[in-house]
Amino acid sequence: MNPTVEDRVPVLVVGGSLVGLSASLFLGRLGIRHLLVEKHSDTSRHPRGRGNNVRTMELFRVAGAEQRIREAASVLADNHGILQARSLTGDDQEWLFKEIDPGGGLARISPSAWCLCSQNDLEPVLVRCAREHGGDLRFSTELSSFEQDAQGVRATLKNRETGELTTVHADYLIAADGPRSPVRERLGIGQTGPGDLFHNVSITFRAPQLAEVVGDRRFIACYLTNPDADGALLPVDNQANWVFHAPWHPDTGETLEDFTDERCIDHIRRATGVPDMAVEITGKAPWHAAERVAERYADGRVFLAGDSAHEMSPTGAFGSNTGIQDAHNLAWKLATVLNGSAGPELLGTYEAERQPVARETSARASARSAEHSHPGYAPAPGAGGGRQRGVLTVALGYCYPQGAVVGADPGLPVVPDQMRLTGEPGTRAPHMWLRAGGERRSILDLYEKSFVLLTGTDGEMWRTAAKGANEEFSLGLDCYLIGTGPNDDLAPEDGADWAEKHGTTPEGAVLVRPDGFVAWRAEGRVADPEAALREVLEALLCRS
Numbered sequence: 001m002n003p004t005v006e007d008r009v010p011v012l013v014v015g016g017s018l019v020g021l022s023a024s025l026f027l028g029r030l031g032i033r034h035l036l037v038e039k040h041s042d043t044s045r046h047p048r049g050r051g052n053n054v055r056t057m058e059l060f061r062v063a064g065a066e067q068r069i070r071e072a073a074s075v076l077a078d079n080h081g082i083l084q085a086r087s088l089t090g091d092d093q094e095w096l097f098k099e100i101d102p103g104g105g106l107a108r109i110s111p112s113a114w115c116l117c118s119q120n121d122l123e124p125v126l127v128r129c130a131r132e133h134g135g136d137l138r139f140s141t142e143l144s145s146f147e148q149d150a151q152g153v154r155a156t157l158k159n160r161e162t163g164e165l166t167t168v169h170a171d172y173l174i175a176a177d178g179p180r181s182p183v184r185e186r187l188g189i190g191q192t193g194p195g196d197l198f199h200n201v202s203i204t205f206r207a208p209q210l211a212e213v214v215g216d217r218r219f220i221a222c223y224l225t226n227p228d229a230d231g232a233l234l235p236v237d238n239q240a241n242w243v244f245h246a247p248w249h250p251d252t253g254e255t256l257e258d259f260t261d262e263r264c265i266d267h268i269r270r271a272t273g274v275p276d277m278a279v280e281i282t283g284k285a286p287w288h289a290a291e292r293v294a295e296r297y298a299d300g301r302v303f304l305a306g307d308s309a310h311e312m313s314p315t316g317a318f319g320s321n322t323g324i325q326d327a328h329n330l331a332w333k334l335a336t337v338l339n340g341s342a343g344p345e346l347l348g349t350y351e352a353e354r355q356p357v358a359r360e361t362s363a364r365a366s367a368r369s370a371e372h373s374h375p376g377y378a379p380a381p382g383a384g385g386g387r388q389r390g391v392l393t394v395a396l397g398y399c400y401p402q403g404a405v406v407g408a409d410p411g412l413p414v415v416p417d418q419m420r421l422t423g424e425p426g427t428r429a430p431h432m433w434l435r436a437g438g439e440r441r442s443i444l445d446l447y448e449k450s451f452v453l454l455t456g457t458d459g460e461m462w463r464t465a466a467k468g469a470n471e472e473f474s475l476g477l478d479c480y481l482i483g484t485g486p487n488d489d490l491a492p493e494d495g496a497d498w499a500e501k502h503g504t505t506p507e508g509a510v511l512v513r514p515d516g517f518v519a520w521r522a523e524g525r526v527a528d529p530e531a532a533l534r535e536v537l538e539a540l541l542c543r544s
Contacts, residue, residue, distance in 0.1 A: 001322030003156055003165035009035045010137075010382045011157055012168060014143045014183060015176035016040070018049060018119060019306030019323035021126035021137075022059075023174055026331035029063050030336060030449060030514075035168060036135060037157055039142035045124035046285050047243055048202060050076075050118040051220070051245075053316025053395040055428070057112035058516070059328050062448045065129045066112065072125050073117035075237050083222040087273025088233075090215050104457075106128050109394065110431050112444035116220060118236070119320075143183070146173065148170025148300050156315035172334055173302045174346075176327070179290070180310035187299040193292040194252035197366060199248040200232075201256065203264050204283040208240040213274055229270035246270050248286065256286055289369070291362045299474055310358035315369040316391060318361045326354050332514040333404070333410050336541070343477045344543035347406060360415040364394050393419050400426040406515065406520040406536050409433055423502030425521055429512045430501045433493035434482070440493065447516040450476040455531070456499055457483035465530040467487055473537055511536065 011027055015019050016038025024036045052060075052069070060066045068484045070077070080100050084522055085093040100114045107113075126155040131137060138157075144165065146155040153173045175183035214235075223234045232245040246267055248254060265279045290311040297304050306323030313319075330350050368391070397419040401412040406427035421430045432443050446452050455462040457482050466479035480489045482498040483506070492498050502510045502518075507525040511533075520527075520536045537543070 003167040006153070006169075007165045008169040008171070009033060009409055010171045011035075011174060011334060012170035012172070013037070013174045013176060014456060015306070015308075016137060016139060016304075017044065017176065017178070017319050019124065019327050020174070020176035021123060021130055021328035021333060022139060022324045023176060024130035024135040025063055025065065025133065026059075026328050027335070028130055028135045030136075030331060030335040032331070032335050034135065035170070035381045036130070036137045037141040037143060038137070038139045038263040039160060041161075043127060044119045046202065046283065047120050047204065047234070048116035048160050048285075048287070049122075049317075049320045050116050050234070051321070052115045052117055052122070053317065053321045054106060054110050054112050054114055054392070056324050057115050058110060058444060059223070059324065061112050062445060062516075063129070065125060066115075068125045068129065069117050069122060070115055072117050076116040076235065077119075079116055079218045079220050079238070080236060081219055083217060083219045084221060084225060086225050088222070088224070089273035090491075095253075097238070104438065106392070109419070111433075111444060134450070136158065137458045143177070146183070146302075146409060148173075148302060152171060153301050171301065171338065173306045174330065175302060175304050175325070176306045176323070177308055179288070179292075179307040179311050181304065183302065184294060184308050186305055187302060187331045189299065189304070190295045191292040193290075193311075194366070195290055196293060197289040197291055197369065199250055199286065199288050200245040200266075201259050202285045202287055203240055203242065203244045203246060203259075203263070204236070205268065206240050206280040206282060207242060207268075207277055209274065209277050210242060210272065211239050213272065213277075214238075215299055215351070224271040226271055226273075229267050231267065231271050233272065244271070255379045256284070259284060273341070273477060283447065291357065291366050293362060297355055297438075299349070303347070303350060309354070310362055312358075312362040312365040314365075315368040316365050316394070318365045321395065322361050324356055328515055330353055333371065336514075341473055341541060343542035346540075349403035356401075356414045357398050360398070361394055364391075364415065382490040393417070396428065397421065399424075400517060404519065404540050405467055406539050407519070423504065423510055423518055423521055425518050427518055429510070429516050429518050432496050432498060432501055434488050434490040435493055442500075443490075445515055446478070446480065450478050450514060451519065452512045452536075453477060453479040453509055453510065454502065455481055455509040456479065457485045457488060459509065460487075461529045462509045462533075465533045468530050469533050469537055472534065473541065473543070475537070475541075476486045477537075497534065509533075 011034035013023050013036040054410045081098040082096040084096050140160045142158050144156040145157040155168045168184050234243040262282045264281050269275050269277050291543050292311045294309045333346050335537045394415050397416050399412050401410050405426045432457040453466045463479045466477050470477050482490050499506050504523045508522045511520040526532045
């Protein structure tokens, strides 16, 4: 069958799970026309990948999707913490942690919060949001083959329902096609890391009686440690529907067919400690925990994102969050290159920034699995021992010592021991509440579609510099004067000192990227702001 040929599309996204759908939403918000293809006929029907961390929710907030996601997740809004118990009916029980945000301290550093939204609930929200912003999403469509040259990527797509072949020419391709990524394999990109960690079978089941046994223990997950029937129990609706992750050992010859309904029911009864509980098995899905990171994140005009670039243990829910943040990092850079504001070399900073984050985060995820004694995981002696601290730092405080930043400390740890959201180049810009015309907003809400220059009451020279940069670079650079004066754009709430919070002075300035990371900081008065800003932008945008 000869393929039909379609017009060129700027970006082709391969894979329509959480990362691909997020990429579609972010690209659409930036006005980038794109096509997404997903080989399955619909979004995920299995409740998995439920933990959305605060950084991910910040990105969805700015993209206008946060409230919809929280509505979709409302049934689990009161679930917090991880419980470890020999059974649900015995006395041997311990909260590994009971609250995600004990004391409410997170509100001081973010306008968002963690959200427990299962993949089967989240993906339909992302589909709707992406299509509202112009995303062309095609399910039951797979990438059959592709080739690239200096001008772009030529991809052949196959409709799995009709067999029809279509050829699409794209400027760039994002491969969000999972851990067994055919695109990565086609490019011959290897992986580093320990590899497979453990295997589970995820069992969905109905058991109304279980809600009475669980009672008011509203956990995210419960690790059941009966050595004869261990596993992880997760609520779906806190009532009748649940998920149980049972260890699977394919290395000993155990097959998926061995997990009969009878075996699963018996295992769940023994693990929970309720031998006569009525259990109805409604589904089974295998999954594999691994620690791997791709040796390269790009090959020419093709970029890896999400599980195609990195695999992580599920403990801590770092995997999908890291992937969504990959997509956000890549989306603004593609948009800046495609609209002509930046040179294509800017895209090289995607790997420079995101690959070190994946390496550090995947190691932390494995260590957390060891700490929590995740069912099925038997770490090598000496691996991942001891209590793991700074989960929020991993989720929100990671840094970019190298990449599209100017003035970053190259020795800055990718994941520091303590949170350092103080306006340093390469870190996520600090959160603070502002008011404009009676409206309250987080300063993070400013960062999405353009670079943003922040300055103080004495910053009229910076405003002039920003205007000149817009004319020279066609960048759409926004400039805000922060203060309480009549010419200021935004007023800090409760008298907060924006300059001190960002590590500068009212005469200085802070340049923030579209993803909310600090690109550069002038810590005081500059003799020629226009020349300084021009030099910085030439470096950031790879225009020099």
